[in-house]
Amino acid sequence: MKRRLMRIYHQLYSAFGPQRWWPAESSFEVIMGAILTQNTSWQNVEKAILKLKTKKLLTAEHIQHISLKRLASVIRSSGFYNVKALRIKEFVKFFLNSYSGSIKKLAQQELTPLRKQLLAVKGIGQETADSILLYALNKPIFVIDAYTLRIFSRHRLIKEAADYAAVQNIFMRNLKCDTKLFNEYHALLVKLGKAFCRKQNPKCEICPLHDQ
DNA sequence: TGCCAGGCCGGGT
């Protein structure tokens, strides 16, 4: 499995090149994006982030001080805006209370206890927590998402019913524990997923993983 | 036009 996973990585890398994730100007922006993109196309999230930027709302303090309703209207384009506004507020509360709103302090925390703390925030599940850990805080954890499950299931590398933790373990047991590798690998899987492995999957047979 | 998108939660069985 180790060789297989690295071979897939190299195939993806040579097909698509470096992805340079996460597309954001700050760690806090990464975190907001991670919540906003829950079951939502990134295109819609970008619009919401742009609005947050325009309204100077990309800091914990500013978000803390606006109403839930106003926040919801700002992030409207990302869909599920009422629950997401609530989730952003929940994270910001945790962030300010436990880490004084300091990304540096957040990043100093150990991966495992921090992951547990993030999962205790209502609205942050495994993927969102791991995205924050990896892409906002540079912690070595592999993010699993719907594309990853679908791609690996369709290529019969995992059981169709495999759950998040099981698949994450496959990656983390068989890859060198390396933040850069985890970052690039997951980004490449999303790239592949968008191009060739949507639910309605017209052209999986020409996806780069089928070559050679 | 209908289907889908870089999930998560709560309630029911």
Next chain:
DNA sequence: ACCCGGCATGGC
């Protein structure tokens, strides 16, 4: 321990 409905916009 699963299973499911709800949450909602915008693009193709």
